[in-house]
Amino acid sequence: MTAWEARARVFGDDVNTDYIITSRRKRESLDPQVLRRYLFEEIDAGFAATVEPEDVIVAGANFGCGSAMEVAVTAVVGAGIRAVLARSFSRTYYRNAVNNGLMPLVCDTRGIAEGDRLVVEAASVRNLSNGRTMAIEPLPEIMREIIEAGGLVGYFRKNGRFKAPEPTRQIP
Numbered sequence: 001m002t003a004w005e006a007r008a009r010v011f012g013d014d015v016n017t018d019y020i021i022t023s024r025r026k027r028e029s030l031d032p033q034v035l036r037r038y039l040f041e042e043i044d045a046g047f048a049a050t051v052e053p054e055d056v057i058v059a060g061a062n063f064g065c066g067s068a069m070e071v072a073v074t075a076v077v078g079a080g081i082r083a084v085l086a087r088s089f090s091r092t093y094y095r096n097a098v099n100n101g102l103m104p105l106v107c108d109t110r111g112i113a114e115g116d117r118l119v120v121e122a123a124s125v126r127n128l129s130n131g132r133t134m135a136i137e138p139l140p141e142i143m144r145e146i147i148e149a150g151g152l153v154g155y156f157r158k159n160g161r162f163k164a165p166e167p168t169r170q171i172p
Contacts, residue, residue: 001103001144003121004082005128006056010114011043015059016066017093019043021075023067030071032078039075051079056120058112059086063104064093073100083120085109085136098143101151106137 017023025038040047057063057076063086064072073096076084083103087110097104107125112118116129125134139147142162149155 001122001148003119004054006054006083006118006120007052008058008085008112008114008116008118009047009051009055010109010112011040011057011059011063013060013087014062014065015043017064017069017072018066020064020072021069023069023071025075026069026071030074032074034078035071035075036078036080039079048079051081053080055079055081056118057081057084057086058109059084060109061087063089064097065090068092068096070096070100073097073102077102085112085118085120085125098139098146099152101147101149101154103139103147105139107134109134 019042020040021035021038022042025035029035037048039051063084072093077100081102083105084097085105085107087108088106089104094104111130111132111134112127113129116127119126119128123136123138125136127133146152146155149158
């Protein structure tokens with residue numbers, strides 16, 4: 001993963017998928033460019049209009065809880081957001097993020113404020129606004145490869161299948 005500078009867009013704990021994009025919107029369209037207009041409208045009606053390329057979502061614990069609707073990731077990716085930093089994720093949101101090329105990065109986000117300038121790296125996040133550095137829990141290699149390919153579809157287009165695991169050594 002190449003490091004990049006980003007602006008923090010901060011939310012709290014237990015941000016559920018209906019807060020990310022209300023389920024009624026998926027009946028209107030599944031197009032990421034349409035969905036991006038409604039991102040977080042239930043929390044902040046003007047949020048989507050303020051999203052800039054390379055913003056990152058920063059949240060507390062249990063980000064993406066609620067329903068398993070994949071469109072909650074599609075809307076984030078459609079807005080040009082590459083990563084979500086959170087103390088923890090719901091399991092389904094985490095997997096949907098990886099499968100759609102969005103980086104779900106687990107780290108201690110308590111020292112990050114709205115608008116802070118961050119440098120997101122493979123193993124850490126440096127907060128340029130306050131000088132703090134937070135370690136990121138490493139993603140398994142296969143998940144990094146899926147994200148780098150733009151998601152599961154891109155990964156399979158590139159590789160045709162999952163790579164065979166390294167052989168394990170047999171104990172005689």
